[in-house]
Amino acid sequence: MDSFRDKIVPVTSILAGVVVVWYVFAVILNAPFQRDLDRRAGETPGVVEFIGKTMSQPKPTLPAPHQVAVNFFENTFLRKVTSNRSLVYNAWVTLSSTLLGFAFGTALGIVIAVGIVHVATLDRSLMPWIIASQTIPILAVAPMIIVVLAAIGVTGLIPKALISTYLSFFPVAVGMVKGLRSPELTHLDLMHTYNASPSQTFWKLRVPASVPFLFTSMKVAVAASLVGAIVGELPTGAVAGIGAKLLAGAYYSQTIDIWSALVAGSVVAALLVMVVGIAGRIVDRAMGGRPA
Amino acid sequence: MSSLLSLSSITPRSWQGYAALALLAGAILLWPLVDAAPGYGIATAALIFLLLLLAIEADNFPPAIGVVLLFLGAHGAAWLLLAGITGNEGTARASFYLLLAAAWLLAWRCVTVLSALRPTSRWAATALRLIIPTIFGAWILIIWEAVTRGAGIPFILLPPPSAIGVRIANSLPMLAADVRQTIFKAVIFGYVVGSGAGFLAAIAADRVPFLRRGLLPIGNMVSALPIIGVAPIMVMWFGFDWQSKAAVVIIMTFFPMLVNTVAGLAASGHMERDLMRTYASSYWQTLFKLRLPAAAPFIFNALKINSTLALIGAIVAEFFGTPVVGMGFRISTEVGRMNIDMVWAEIAVAALAGSVFYGVVALFERAVTFWHPSVRGG
Numbered sequence: 223m224d225s226f227r228d229k230i231v232p233v234t235s236i237l238a239g240v241v242v243v244w245y246v247f248a249v250i251l252n253a254p255f256q257r258d259l260d261r262r263a264g265e266t267p268g269v270v271e272f273i274g275k276t277m278s279q280p281k282p283t284l285p286a287p288h289q290v291a292v293n294f295f296e297n298t299f300l301r302k303v304t305s306n307r308s309l310v311y312n313a314w315v316t317l318s319s320t321l322l323g324f325a326f327g328t329a330l331g332i333v334i335a336v337g338i339v340h341v342a343t344l345d346r347s348l349m350p351w352i353i354a355s356q357t358i359p360i361l362a363v364a365p366m367i368i369v370v371l372a373a374i375g376v377t378g379l380i381p382k383a384l385i386s387t388y389l390s391f392f393p394v395a396v397g398m399v400k401g402l403r404s405p406e407l408t409h410l411d412l413m414h415t416y417n418a419s420p421s422q423t424f425w426k427l428r429v430p431a432s433v434p435f436l437f438t439s440m441k442v443a444v445a446a447s448l449v450g451a452i453v454g455e456l457p458t459g460a461v462a463g464i465g466a467k468l469l470a471g472a473y474y475s476q477t478i479d480i481w482s483a484l485v486a487g488s489v490v491a492a493l494l495v496m497v498v499g500i501a502g503r504i505v506d507r508a509m510g511g512r513p514a
Numbered sequence: 515m516s517s518l519l520s521l522s523s524i525t526p527r528s529w530q531g532y533a534a535l536a537l538l539a540g541a542i543l544l545w546p547l548v549d550a551a552p553g554y555g556i557a558t559a560a561l562i563f564l565l566l567l568l569a570i571e572a573d574n575f576p577p578a579i580g581v582v583l584l585f586l587g588a589h590g591a592a593w594l595l596l597a598g599i600t601g602n603e604g605t606a607r608a609s610f611y612l613l614l615a616a617a618w619l620l621a622w623r624c625v626t627v628l629s630a631l632r633p634t635s636r637w638a639a640t641a642l643r644l645i646i647p648t649i650f651g652a653w654i655l656i657i658w659e660a661v662t663r664g665a666g667i668p669f670i671l672l673p674p675p676s677a678i679g680v681r682i683a684n685s686l687p688m689l690a691a692d693v694r695q696t697i698f699k700a701v702i703f704g705y706v707v708g709s710g711a712g713f714l715a716a717i718a719a720d721r722v723p724f725l726r727r728g729l730l731p732i733g734n735m736v737s738a739l740p741i742i743g744v745a746p747i748m749v750m751w752f753g754f755d756w757q758s759k760a761a762v763v764i765i766m767t768f769f770p771m772l773v774n775t776v777a778g779l780a781a782s783g784h785m786e787r788d789l790m791r792t793y794a795s796s797y798w799q800t801l802f803k804l805r806l807p808a809a810a811p812f813i814f815n816a817l818k819i820n821s822t823l824a825l826i827g828a829i830v831a832e833f834f835g836t837p838v839v840g841m842g843f844r845i846s847t848e849v850g851r852m853n854i855d856m857v858w859a860e861i862a863v864a865a866l867a868g869s870v871f872y873g874v875v876a877l878f879e880r881a882v883t884f885w886h887p888s889v890r891g892g
Contacts, residue, residue: 232728251751283751343622346629346643347650353872356822358865369849374671445738452740456833464743472746472834480746488739495738 241287245277248286252276255283285478294482306462309486315463316451317490319379323386324447328440330387331394338395339402339428340420349399356392360385364453382454389450390443397439401432430509437502444494452487464490527573530623534570537616538563541609547598549605554598562613565591569620577627584624591617592656596663604666614660618653625649673855678862681855688844689863695840697867699756700828704763709820711764712771713813719772720779721797733773741766745831754835762831767820771813778812779805811886814879821871825864 256276260267267275277286285293294309301308334352337344364385371381405427413423455465464487471480526532541547547554554562569587572580595614599606628646633639655675661667662674669677682689719726745762752758782805790800806813832842841860848856 229727229731232724233731236725236728236732343626343629346646347625350647351650354865354869358861358868370671370854441738445740449740449742453742453830456830464740468743468746469834472749475750477747477750480743484740484743487743491739492735495735 244287248284249273249276251283252279281475281477285481289478290481293478294485312462312464312467313486313490319382320386320447320451323383324390324444326387327390328394331391332398334395335398338399360388382451385454386447386450389446393439393442397435398432401435402428405431441495441498444498445491448491526570528623530619531570534616534619537612541612544609547610548602558594558598562591562594566616581627584620588617588620599663603663606664610664621653670852670854677855678858682859691839692841692844696828700759701824704760705824708764708767709771712768713775716772716775719776733769736769742830746834749834754837759828759831763824763827766823766827770819771816774812774816778809782808810883817875821875825868
């Protein structure tokens with residue numbers, strides 16, 4: 223594995239490359255519209271001035287990175303956190319339903335995994351359906367679920383959290399089934415020699431063995447929960463949240479707003495995955511794991 | 515009530531059987547099944563009881579006959595219960611649900627017995643592997659149907675599966691047009707291009723260590739981001755037709771493929787690589803003869819993930835603007851018109867398409883990675 227120092231130079235240089243390419247594309251994509259504007263205004267700007275103009279349109283086809291950065295900064299740090307234009311507020315709305323759904327999904331996934339590992343009938347009948355459940359594009363029907371639930375008066379956090387639950391239970395269930403089955407036969411035999419009861423075997427051997435699997439799949443699950451929450455906000459009923467910001471931006475062609483909402487979503491996703499990773503490391507250390 | 519007389523000789527051998535017997539007794543106490551005027555005929559009710567009692571008694575027969583009795587008893591009773599609710603919608607009483615629960619428990623018993631079977635022939639094992647989940651799925655539909663029609667749940671909220679089935683049968687041309695627009699144009703194109711580009715990027719990253727060190731952390735991070743959010747931007751750039759959906763699919767499928775392929779290329783052991791070196795094989799020979807086959811499970815894993823992602827990406831992107839055809843378009847407009855059965859029909863088609871897509875990739879995988887322990891079975 224490469225160490226952190228080995229990675230930092232390539233990662234930063236590739237990111238810098240992405241930014242440069244982004245600027246180039248911003249100029250190329252915004253140029254036709256800018257030419258139209260200039261022709262109507264009867265202006266003939268020089269090359270440098272023209273490039274500068276393509277990077278400062280109010281509704282560009284592709285906003286330049288600094289436009290997104292400025293918009294993101296303004297809507298994050300310069301607005302009251304309670305205003306519904308603040309990205310912090312919108313991110314919080316999305317985050318709250320993400321976390322609720324993630325908690326439900328993780329609990330459900332663990333329960334299903336324990337059932338599958340211990341009950342043969344469940345293993346044979348439920349496992350194929352768990353796989354099939356994820357081939358259903360639930361995200362695509364998420365807005366419908368929200369609308370239908372709203373029709374009977376269920377609104378707010380719960381419907382969005384349900385979609386997050388549906389998306390996040392799967393990785394946890396599959397990962398935990400793997401994890402609970404990860405103890406080797408020799409270890410299970412050893413428990414048998416000690417005359418351990420099934421519950422003792424479960425708590426003292428299977429659960430500790432499954433912890434690394436749990437945190438790996440929780441990383442995937444938390445990212446999926448966030449996507450579920452964002453898509454759950456797409457129906458017009460939602461007035462707040464990152465998904466609602468995306469949709470509003472699409473309606474009014476506020477491209478800069480869309481991009482900064484995307485950045486906000488990405489920041490939240492990165493933070494969530496990081497928090498789960500750190501929690502995993504803390505638990506690992508508390509259980510006496512040594513860095514491999 | 516001839517069934518009451520024979521109750522004394524009934525001896526269940528499983529907890530499901532005992533529970534079912536208790537539910538039957540409860541159903542008799544809380545008679546009748548429905549509040550409506552004609553309700554269930556006495557012959558139908560007697561037949562339901564007889565079937566359930568036979569299933570409860572099944573464990574006292576030889577196993578082969580017992581399984582058949584359990585299967586026929588549980589599903590026959592469920593069939594009669596559902597058939598009888600027609601015309602009595604919304605009037606089901608506790609007794610109806612008790613009988614349904616008894617039938618469900620006996621079906622559970624049936625699955626338990628089937629799971630315990632250890633068939634000797636390969637053909638029978640495959641049949642079992644298919645039958646068990648099928649019974650489970652069928653019961654989801656049976657309970658859904660019974661509860662929605664028995665309790666008279668409003669159509670807007672949750673239509674019964676039978677109504678959805680009728681709707682699918684009646685609007686096949688429309689559904690076919692939607693599938694053609696969404697899957698055959700956007701999903702397939704985006705999936706092939708996105709996965710292919712991810713694969714080539716992984717090969718390039720593998721060739722140039724600098725690229726690998728830089729791309730991998732970025733790829734891992736991007737995998738966790740809500741990429742689906744680029745959908746409105748793509749719709750603005752590429753217009754309302756399928757091209758914008760394909761673009762979303764390409765972006766969504768690129769990174770899983772990249773990350774998984776790079777991980778897979780590191781999967782072959784040092785021993786094998788050293789062997790290839792002693793044969794003086796070139797980089798490309800090593801890649802094609804050793805490392806890509808060793809990476810195949812990882813690559814197929816990405817292809818499976820992508821099959822689901824592609825479908826989701828295309829349908830969600832259609833919410834941001836489409837021509838007047840496509841699965842996402844249909845879902846969003848029919849919700850607005852409260853034609854919930856049409857929406858569910860579209861969901862069923864999407865689920866079927868997703869499962870078929872996944873299944874095809876899985877079949878390919880079995881054919882390509884026939885050497886892998888998980889396929890060989892051992």
